[in-house]
Amino acid sequence: xxxxxxxxDRLALxxxxxxxxxxxxxxxxxxxxxxxNYWNNQLYGTTDLCPCCNKKTETFDHITKRSSPIAASxxxxxxxxxxxxxxxxxxxxxxxxxxxxxxxxxxxxxxxxLIQALLTAQQDIGLDSFLTAHISVRWQPS
Numbered sequence: 001x002x003x004x005x006x007x008x009d010r011l012a013l014x015x016x017x018x019x020x021x022x023x024x025x026x027x028x029x030x031x032x033x034x035x036x037n038y039w040n041n042q043l044y045g046t047t048d049l050c051p052c053c054n055k056k057t058e059t060f061d062h063i064t065k066r067s068s069p070i071a072a073s074x075x076x077x078x079x080x081x082x083x084x085x086x087x088x089x090x091x092x093x094x095x096x097x098x099x100x101x102x103x104x105x106x107x108x109x110x111x112x113x114l115i116q117a118l119l120t121a122q123q124d125i126g127l128d129s130f131l132t133a134h135i136s137v138r139w140q141p142s
Contacts, residue, residue, distance in 0.1 A: 003121070003124060003125055003136055003137055004125060004129075004134050004135065004136065004137065036058045036059055036060060036062075036063060037049060037050065037051070037057070037058035038057050038058055038059045041057075050062055050063075061128070075104065079100055079103070079104065082099075082100070082103075083096060083100060086099070094112070094115070095115065098111050098115050098119070099130075102119055102127065103127060103130065117138070118136070118138050118139060121136040121137075121138035121139075122135070122136045122138070122139070124136070
């Protein structure tokens with residue numbers, strides 16, 4: 001897609017160049033191929049139900065959005081790690097704040113016009129895509 005900045009894919013993969021299992025895991029994350037009962041069912045014929053709720057098919061989307069205490073704790077930890085990574089790359093504080101407020105709720109709140117435009121461009125390809133390294137080209141410096 002022309003709206004996705006693929007240079008970020010290469011940067012992220014190069015960051016995890018050793019050991020190789022990090023690259024494999026990151027690539028699976030990018031294409032929503034992480035181990036889940038959905039994939040276990042496709043490959044091995046096992047149940048596709050989520051082991052936590054036992055009601056819905058366990059997909060990547062279900063894992064990231066389910067409301068169990070374990071999932072909430074994992075999401076909190078991921079947001080803490082995301083903040084650390086963004087700070088390590090000297091991301092402006094206002095952008096870090098906006099991203100961390102936007103991702104959990106999947107809604108854009110109180111952003112400046114510039115950041116609103118960036119988030120809207122990202123929303124066009126999916127806010128969840130931001131978490132799987134599919135970043136809008138609009139995030140590139142002009």
